[in-house]
Amino acid sequence: MATDAAEIFTQFLRDQAREAAGLFGQLAPAGGGPNAQEAVHWAEIAGRLHSIWSDYQMEQLNRAPGQRPHYSDPLKWIATAEAVVRQLPLTDPEVQQTLWNEVMDVMTSVLGEYGLGPRAAKDEREDRELPRKDRRFADPHWRRQPFFAVLHQLYLLLSERAVGLAEGVDGIEPARKAQLVFAVRTLVDALSPANFPLTNPVALEKANETRGESLVRGFENLLSDMRRGQLTHTSASAFRLGENIAVTPGKVVHETELCQILQYNPTTDKVLATPLVIFPPWINRFYILDLNAKKSFVRWAVEQGITVFMISWKSADASMADITWDDYIGAQIEAIDFVRERLKVPSVHTIGYCVAGTTLAATLAVLARTGAAEKVASATFFTAQVDFEEAGDLKNFVDDQQIETIGHLSPEGYIDGRYLAATFNILRGNDLIWSYVEKNYLKGEDYPAFDLLHWNGDVTNLPAQWHRDYLRDLYRDNRLVVADSLQARGVPIDLRRIATPVYIQAGREDHIAPPASVWKLMHYVTGPKTFLLAGSGHIAGVVNPPTSGKYQYWTNEGSPDSLEAFVAGAREHPGSWWPHWSDWLRSLDGREVSARGKRRPGGRGDRTIEDAPGRYVMTR
Structure with missing residues (x-):
C-alpha cells in the first residue's frame, strides 16, 4: 500500500505542481493565459516589491544603531523552541515507521477523495469531508485542489503526532515536560502552511484577484511592523487617547x-x-x-x-x-x-x-x-x-x-514592552500572531479599528x-x-x-x-x-x-x-x-x-x- 501511495503521490506532484504554480505563475484574469502584457504587469509588481525592499534597507543603513528597533520576531521564539524540540524521540525507528505509515494512509485516503489512486471515491471538488478539521483551513480553497488538501491534512497529522510525542516523553520533571509540550505546540503552529505565501491557496487567490496589489500591501505591512519592532493588530490612526478611547471625564x-x-x-x-x-x-x-x-x-x-x-x-x-x-x-x-x-x-x-x-x-x-x-x-x-x-x-x-x-x-x-507583548501574544499564537501574519502580510488586508486590539498593542x-x-x-x-x-x-x-x-x-x-x-x-x-x-x-x-x-x-x-x-x-x-x-x-x-x-x-x-x-x- 505504501508503494502504491508513493507512486500515486509522485505522479500527483507532477500534475499538481503545474496547477499550484498556475495560481501564482498565471496570476492572470480568468480564462486568459500568459502573454506579453501579463508578463509586463507581473514584472512591474516584482519591481515594486524590490524597490520597497531596497528603500527599507537603505533606510535602516542610514539609522544609528541605537535607533533601530529590536524587532520582536516570533521566529526568535521558534528558534528557542526548536532546541527544546530536539528532546523528541524522532530518530526512533519505530516512531519513524509509524509516522511513515500514517502519512501514507492520509495521502492515500485524501487523494482517493479526488479520484486518484486505488481508493478513488469521487471526482467532484466541492464540500469534501476530510479526516481532520481546523479553523485555520476552513476556507474552501484548502479543499478545492488536491495539493493543498493533502498539504494541510499532512500538517495536521504531523502536528498531532509531534504534540503527542512531547506529552509522552518520560524521565523529565513536570515543569520541563510542560515546557517541552508548549515549545512543540509553538513550533508546529509557526510551521503551518497557512503562514507561508506559496503554501496558502487563499493568499495566492487573493494575489490573483488583486493582480498582485495584495502582495504589495502585505509587504508594506510587514516592513512597517519591522520599522516599529512590533506586529500590528489594528489601525494605528483609529484611536486617540482622551478623544475616542479612555474618555471618561x-x-x-x-x-x-x-x-x-x-x-x-x-x-x-x-x-x-x-x-x-x-x-x-x-x-x-x-x-x-x-x-x-x-x-x-x-x-x-x-x-x-x-x-x-x-x-x-x-x-x-x-x-x-x-x-x-x-x-x-x-x-x-x-x-x-x-x-x-x-x-x-x-x-x-x-x-x-x-x-x-x-x-x-x-x-x-x-x-x-x-x-x-x-x-x-x-x-x-x-x-x-x-x-x-x-x-x-x-x-x-x-x-x-x-x-x-x-x-x-x-x-x-x-x-x-515589545518583548513582553511578544511573550503574551505567543501564548495564543494562532489568534494573536499567525492569523495576523496571514491577514496582514500574505493577503494585504486593511487593519480593523478595534479598541481592544489597540490597547493590546499599546x-x-x-x-x-x-x-x-x-x-x-x-x-x-x-x-x-x-x-x-x-x-x-x-x-x-x-x-x-x-x-x-x-x-x-x-x-x-x-x-x-x-x-x-x-x-x-x-x-x-x-x-x-x-x-x-x-x-x-x-x-x-x-x-x-x-x-x-x-x-x-x-x-x-x-x-x-x-x-x-x-x-x-x-x-x-x-x-x-x-x-x-x-x-x-x-x-x-x-x-x-x-x-x-x-x-x-x-x-x-x-x-x-x-x-x-x-x-x-x-x-x-
Whole structure:
C-alpha cells in the first residue's frame, strides 16, 4: 500500500505542481493565459516589491544603531523552541515507521477523495469531508485542489503526532515536560502552511484577484511592523487617547515618579461614602478598564454612584532601573493614604487586576502586620494570582536561562514592552500572531479599528530588576505563599493575616491566570470571601458590561473547599457579573454622601494637575 501511495503521490506532484504554480505563475484574469502584457504587469509588481525592499534597507543603513528597533520576531521564539524540540524521540525507528505509515494512509485516503489512486471515491471538488478539521483551513480553497488538501491534512497529522510525542516523553520533571509540550505546540503552529505565501491557496487567490496589489500591501505591512519592532493588530490612526478611547471625564489629582492618580467626575448626586481605588496591571495601560463609553468599567462604576480613583503607572525608562517590589507596594499604600486624606475618609475599597492584584495581596498583608488593615474596607481581585504552582503557560518562560536573558534584553535597566507583548501574544499564537501574519502580510488586508486590539498593542516598558525578581520569586519559587519568606518595606509578608473582605473573580477560559490558580487565594485569606467564576478569559471575562448581553457567570452560596466543588455546586447566571459585584460592595457599607467638594475633582479650591487620562498613559 505504501508503494502504491508513493507512486500515486509522485505522479500527483507532477500534475499538481503545474496547477499550484498556475495560481501564482498565471496570476492572470480568468480564462486568459500568459502573454506579453501579463508578463509586463507581473514584472512591474516584482519591481515594486524590490524597490520597497531596497528603500527599507537603505533606510535602516542610514539609522544609528541605537535607533533601530529590536524587532520582536516570533521566529526568535521558534528558534528557542526548536532546541527544546530536539528532546523528541524522532530518530526512533519505530516512531519513524509509524509516522511513515500514517502519512501514507492520509495521502492515500485524501487523494482517493479526488479520484486518484486505488481508493478513488469521487471526482467532484466541492464540500469534501476530510479526516481532520481546523479553523485555520476552513476556507474552501484548502479543499478545492488536491495539493493543498493533502498539504494541510499532512500538517495536521504531523502536528498531532509531534504534540503527542512531547506529552509522552518520560524521565523529565513536570515543569520541563510542560515546557517541552508548549515549545512543540509553538513550533508546529509557526510551521503551518497557512503562514507561508506559496503554501496558502487563499493568499495566492487573493494575489490573483488583486493582480498582485495584495502582495504589495502585505509587504508594506510587514516592513512597517519591522520599522516599529512590533506586529500590528489594528489601525494605528483609529484611536486617540482622551478623544475616542479612555474618555471618561476626570482629573489627575496626584502624581509621583512611578504613577499618576486619576479621579473621575461623579454623574450622580449621591455617592458611596467609601471611595474605590483601582490598581491596574503595570504591564499594560490602565484604559483596558476605560475603552469606550459602552465597555468602560470605570464609567459604569461611576454611574453606580461610586467615587472612582484609577492608578496610571508610568512606562519605565532608564531612571526607573532601581525600582523594585517595595516601590510598587509602597505606591499602592501611598495611593490608599492619599485618597483617604483627600476625601477625609477612614478607608477605601480597592481593586487589583492581574499582577497588581498580586501586589495588592502583599499590600494587605503589610497593612495587617503593621496594624493598619482598617485603611482598606474591601479588596476585589480581577484574575489575580498569589500561589503560582498552577500558573499556566507563562511558567514556561521562568527558568533560570530565560530569567537571565531578561538582563541581556535590558542594558539600560528596563525591558522594552515589545518583548513582553511578544511573550503574551505567543501564548495564543494562532489568534494573536499567525492569523495576523496571514491577514496582514500574505493577503494585504486593511487593519480593523478595534479598541481592544489597540490597547493590546499599546505596550509598556517594565523595570528590569523588578520584573526579574517577580518571575524568580513568585512564578518560579512561589515564595509569596510561604509565610515571611518575602518582605516589603521591611515588613515580612504573611497572606494569612489578611482579614479584609475580599471578592475574587476568575475567568473560566483564562490562559494567563487560570481559574484553578486564582482560586488558591481562597485558601490564604481569613476574612469574609466571595468567589465568582466569569465566562471567557483574562480580558473579556473582566470587561463584560451589562449592556453587552454576553457570556455568563457562576456563583456558589455554599462553602466549597476547591474549585471543582465550587463548579459542581455552582449556579449559572446569564450576562455580566458587574451588578453582582456592585451589590456585594454595597452590602459591606451602603452609606452615601453628597457628590460635592473634592468628590468633584477640579472644583472650586481644588488644585489638580491635568485632565484624564493624563500624561503617563501617553508616554512611550
